[in-house]
Structures are given as C-alpha cells and as structure tokens.
Amino acid sequence: ETGVTQTPRHLVMGMTNKKSLKCEQHLGHNAMYWYKQSAKKPLELMFVYSLEERVENNSVPSRFSPECPNSSHLFLHLHTLQPEDSALYLCASSQGDRDHQETQYFGPGTRLLVL
Amino acid sequence: AQKITQTQPGMFVQEKEAVTLDCTYDTSDQSYGLFWYKQPSSGEMIFLIYQGSYDEQNATEGRYSLNFQKARKSANLVISASQLGDSAMYFCAMREGRGGGSQGNLIFGKGTKLSVKP
Numbered sequence A: 001e002t003g004v005t006q007t008p009r010h011l012v013m014g015m016t017n018k019k020s021l022k023c024e025q026h027l028g029h030n031a032m033y034w035y036k037q038s039a040k041k042p043l044e045l046m047f048v049y050s051l052e053e054r055v056e057n058n059s060v061p062s063r064f065s066p067e068c069p070n071s072s073h074l075f076l077h078l079h080t081l082q083p084e085d086s087a088l089y090l091c092a093s094s095q096g097d098r099d100h101q102e103t104q105y106f107g108p109g110t111r112l113l114v115l
Numbered sequence B: 001a002q003k004i005t006q007t008q009p010g011m012f013v014q015e016k017e018a019v020t021l022d023c024t025y026d027t028s029d030q031s032y033g034l035f036w037y038k039q040p041s042s043g044e045m046i047f048l049i050y051q052g053s054y055d056e057q058n059a060t061e062g063r064y065s066l067n068f069q070k071a072r073k074s075a076n077l078v079i080s081a082s083q084l085g086d087s088a089m090y091f092c093a094m095r096e097g098r099g100g101g102s103q104g105n106l107i108f109g110k111g112t113k114l115s116v117k118p
Helices: none
Strands: A004-007 A010-013 A018-025 A031-037 A044-050 A053-057 A064-070 A073-079 A087-094 A110-114 B010-014 B019-021 B032-039 B046-052 B064-069 B074-079 B088-096 B106-108 B112-117
Touching: A004 A087, A010 A018, A018 A031, A018 A087, A031 A073, A044 A064, A044 A073, A053 A064, B010 B019, B019 B112, B032 B064, B032 B074, B046 B064, B046 B074, B074 B088
Parallel strands: A010 A110, B010 B112
Antiparallel strands: A004 A018, A018 A073, A031 A044, A031 A087, A044 A053, A064 A073, A087 A110, B019 B074, B032 B046, B032 B088, B064 B074, B088 B106, B088 B112
C-alpha cells in the first residue's frame, strides 16, 4: 500500500467549476510537491512545500492554488481551468535531511479532464 | 538545453532477458543525485533506484542496477530477467546540489516506454 494517497483518482470538470485535489502522506515526511504530467512532456514541478511553507512556485497560473495545512496534507484548489490543464496531477513527499538522497515518493495521481 | 536526456522513446525486450535504458544528464554541480522511477499505466510513479554522485559503486536494488559512468554523465538503468510486469514508462531524474533558494528539486527526462514480450 502506497504511503502517499490522492483523491479523487479521476475528475472531470467544466471550465467554470471549482474543485480541489487532495494529497495525504503517511510517511512522516516534511516536504510535499505537486507535479503536472501532460502527454508527451516531462513532469513539470508546480509547487513545493517544506515544513508547511511554500518554497517554490514555478510560474504556475493563479487558477491553481495550493494549500498545505500541515505536513501530512496538501491540496490543490482548481478554479476556472482551461482544457489545456487536462493532465495527470501527481503529489509527492520527501524527508529533507542532510542525506542528499531525499527520495520523493509519489501518489497514484489524479487524472483531470477539463471540458 | 535538456538536463536529462532519454534517447529511447520505446524499447522492446523478451521476457527473462536483460534490458538497458539510457539516461544522460547535464550538470555543472559536483554533488547531485540520480533517480529512476517506473510508471505503470495506472499512473503512480514508483521509485526504483538511487545513485549519488559521490558513490563509488554502482547502485543495485534486486533486479535493477544503475550503470553510472560519471565522466560520460550517463546513468543507465539495467533490468535483469525482465518480467511481463516490467512493462511501463521509465523515467530518469536528477537532483542537483542545493544552492541559493533552490531546494534541489527533481528534473525528469521524457521517459522510455518499455514493453516486455512473452
């Protein structure tokens, strides 16, 4: 069983809808990430939270709004999305420490379709 | 310029044979880490193996090994005794050394689709 869960697994929404993606990690990690995976493109890092503080925002449009209420939970709030935002959204977590490895462990993803 | 290059969009391998998936990287950092992930059709990214830039020995994890050639900046994944369940996308990723405001985030390649034939 994966240590990182994501809900919902599939989501279809209209461009005027508001929805939220949820991620929960059960690994005791202190950093969480949102990635976007579009067809035929490398994974794109969207947001990074370390110790519940946003430390990176890779020029993501404001229609994507992250929230990290605690070290175990991460949300991605979606508002007035565009069809080109349809993609697989992956959440990951890692433990930041002196060890350079800091492997990121991923959830199963949410497949989003914007109509 | 791409930091992670995976030149094989797709690969076929016969069941029980070994296969090598190529990955080259570009960095000026002395300290960095290299990762391989597997992504089945279900979508989850599964961590397979890690190699640190200062590790003198090639990393191994069960049937997975990483052929690390630092001078060539390559980090190829070798899967021995392929199984049907190995059919998936495989991604190479790099974390560069920390500096400034960087959190040393992962940079992914475009992936290689491996198909294992019975």
